[in-house]
Amino acid sequence: MPKQIILAAHFPGVNNTTVWSDPRAGSQIDFDSFEYLARTAERGLFDFFFLAEGLRLREQRGLIHDLDVVGRPDTLTVLAALAAITTNLGLAGTLNATYHEPYELARQLATLDHFSGGRAAWNVVTSPGAFFGENFRRGGFLNHEDRYVRAAEFIQASRTLWDSDGNDFSVKSSQFAIEGRFGVPRSPQGHPVVLQAGDSVGGRELASQHADAIFSRHHQLEDAQEFYQDVKQRVIKHGRDPGSLKIIPGVSYVLGDSDADAQEKAHYIRRQQVSPQTAILLLEQLWNTDLSGYDADGPLPATDPVLDEDDTIIKGRAGMYPDRLRTAAEWRATAEAKNLSIRDLIIEVTGRQNFIGTPSRIAEQLNEYVQTDACDGFILVPHLTPAGLDDFVDQVVPLLQERGVFRTEYSGGTLRQNLGLR
Numbered sequence: 001m002p003k004q005i006i007l008a009a010h011f012p013g014v015n016n017t018t019v020w021s022d023p024r025a026g027s028q029i030d031f032d033s034f035e036y037l038a039r040t041a042e043r044g045l046f047d048f049f050f051l052a053e054g055l056r057l058r059e060q061r062g063l064i065h066d067l068d069v070v071g072r073p074d075t076l077t078v079l080a081a082l083a084a085i086t087t088n089l090g091l092a093g094t095l096n097a098t099y100h101e102p103y104e105l106a107r108q109l110a111t112l113d114h115f116s117g118g119r120a121a122w123n124v125v126t127s128p129g130a131f132f133g134e135n136f137r138r139g140g141f142l143n144h145e146d147r148y149v150r151a152a153e154f155i156q157a158s159r160t161l162w163d164s165d166g167n168d169f170s171v172k173s174s175q176f177a178i179e180g181r182f183g184v185p186r187s188p189q190g191h192p193v194v195l196q197a198g199d200s201v202g203g204r205e206l207a208s209q210h211a212d213a214i215f216s217r218h219h220q221l222e223d224a225q226e227f228y229q230d231v232k233q234r235v236i237k238h239g240r241d242p243g244s245l246k247i248i249p250g251v252s253y254v255l256g257d258s259d260a261d262a263q264e265k266a267h268y269i270r271r272q273q274v275s276p277q278t279a280i281l282l283l284e285q286l287w288n289t290d291l292s293g294y295d296a297d298g299p300l301p302a303t304d305p306v307l308d309e310d311d312t313i314i315k316g317r318a319g320m321y322p323d324r325l326r327t328a329a330e331w332r333a334t335a336e337a338k339n340l341s342i343r344d345l346i347i348e349v350t351g352r353q354n355f356i357g358t359p360s361r362i363a364e365q366l367n368e369y370v371q372t373d374a375c376d377g378f379i380l381v382p383h384l385t386p387a388g389l390d391d392f393v394d395q396v397v398p399l400l401q402e403r404g405v406f407r408t409e410y411s412g413g414t415l416r417q418n419l420g421l422r
Contacts, residue, residue: 002405005370006248006377006419007397008092009041009389010050017252017351019272019383026386029073031081036386038082041089044393045407047418048090048121048193049082050215050379051075055096055132059315060281061290076108083116090415092121092195097150099127099136102157102171103178109192110162110184118188118414123195123215124206126151131315148202150175155194155210162191189416195248208234212421213246215379219354224249224374246376246419251354252383255391259357266356269383270347279343282350285314286321286328296343300335304328353383363399370405 011034012018019025026033038049053075057064075093082091091112095105105122113120126147127133142150153173160171165186170179196203196211199218207214208231218224232242254269256262274282276296284291288306290313305324321327335345355362369375382388400406412418 002367002403003370003376004420005366005400005406006246007044007046007406008048008050008090008248008377008379009037009046010052010250010379010381011037012052012381012385017273017381017383018385019269021272021275022384024384024387028385031078033386034078034082035085037389038086038089040386040389040393042086044389044397045410046089047377048092048119048415049079049086050092050123051078051094053094053096055099055127055135060284060313061292076112079120080112080115083112083119086116086119088119088410088418090119090121090193090418091116092123092193094123094125094197096132097124097126097154098142098147099133100154102154102161102176103180103182105154106158106161107182107184109158110182110187113187113189113192114184118416120187120189121193121195121213121415123197124151124155124211125197145202148198148206151196152206152210159191162186189414191416193415193419193421204231204234207231208240208245209238211245212416213248213376213419216247216249216375218249218375219251221369221372221374224369225372228373228375244421246421248377248379249375250379250381252351252381253355253362253392253396254353254357254383255359255362255395256357259361262356262358266353269353273383274343274347274350276343279346282346283342286324286331288313288324294342297341300328300332300342300345359395359399363396363403366396367400367403367405 012028026036041049054072057072075095079091079093109120109122127142153175157171157173157176157178160169161182163186164182166182168179168181171177193212194210195213195215196207197215198204198206199216214231216224216227218227228247231245231247235242235245254262254266256265279296280291280294283300286305287301288308291301294301305328307324331345331349334340334348338348340348355365357365366378370377380389380392397406401408410418
């Protein structure tokens with residue numbers, strides 16, 4: 001029997017994906033947008049709705065980054081509201097383990113699990129820097145080696161609370177010393193589903209020990225297969241069933257009436273995603289200096305990137321380039337070989353659409369990834385919010401159902417059951 005494909009819908013927040021200039025692009029603040037995408041995902045029988053979160057809007061050259069939303073609604077408030085207007089769709093929120101506290105967050109997630117009938121999920125992330133900490137009482141940030149320690153102990157503490165079922169609990173670890181009585185009865189899933197999004201060795205270890213699913217960034221087939229095998233082996237090493245951790249990369253897609261039509265649409269979308277202004281902003285993040293005087297249709301700077309990692313031009317984004325000089329050299333070589341301007345180069349080297357083609361071709365490709373153990377499913381990241389999933393639900397989902405690799409109705413009562421997790 002073929003593996004069943006997991007599908008989730010990503011509501012973008014801070015991103016370079018959304019085409020804001022498209023007249024169909026809607027607000028990322030109004031609840032109507034969240035409701036529309038969630039209802040579309042449930043109509044398509046998706047497993048869950050995935051909500052990203054940022055604890056602070058990015059800044060570049062001291063200004064709010066152009067691609068950030070103007071405001072950031074609270075994750076748990078949005079998911080609680082969505083619980084009231086959906087019936088089967090899982091509700092996954094990205095919540096930071098560095099600044100929250102276990103009792104507070106475990107209580108909120110258990111409440112969401114009760115109110116939704118067992119559909120809550122928590123995407124565990126850690127803080128990448130002190131910029132975020134300025135919004136919180138403790139300030140500062142944890143050293144890199146301590147972030148995953150705290151995250152692991154946070155998950156373990158939360159599970160202790162969820163398992164206490166009204167009895168006394170006690171948690172003592174390097175990060176926490178808490179005791180008392182949990183105020184929420186055991187929820188329908190027992191434990192909300194735990195996702196993790198790190199890709200470092202520490203992130204892979206955290207996921208293989210403690211998570212139910214991992215949100216990966218590996219899109220190329222062979223690379224994704226290598227990641228899949230690595231993580232599954234880590235799961236086995238920690239004494240778990242490999243099926244107890246689902247691997248779900250975030251991907252984008254472009255549909256067309258023909259492959260040529262899809263490629264043409266994809267080219268147009270990429271030009272819209274990377275405007276001249278965006279191209280300069282993204283180049284600045286590697287060069288770590290103000291390049292606002294450069295022409296996006298002109299050549300790369302002749303100077304090298306500034307290597308001062310203590311004073312980066314962008315605040316609120318995890319480091320993307322561990323070796324700036326090497327990356328700059330690679331970009332220069334690509335630009336020279338293909339005669340690319342700054343804008344053309346940024347389009348070439350930054351995020352691309354992962355699946356491009358007719359509905360039939362995309363259904364075939366998605367199924368190939370899952371059946372050849374490159375992943376267990378996909379978190380779809382549309383280039384339009386909130387209507388970006390409509391064509392996928394209407395045109396691709398029926399083809400996956402015809403292949404027998406995607407449900408024709410919800411069969412489980414909880415998110416954990418729908419994902420095939422114990």
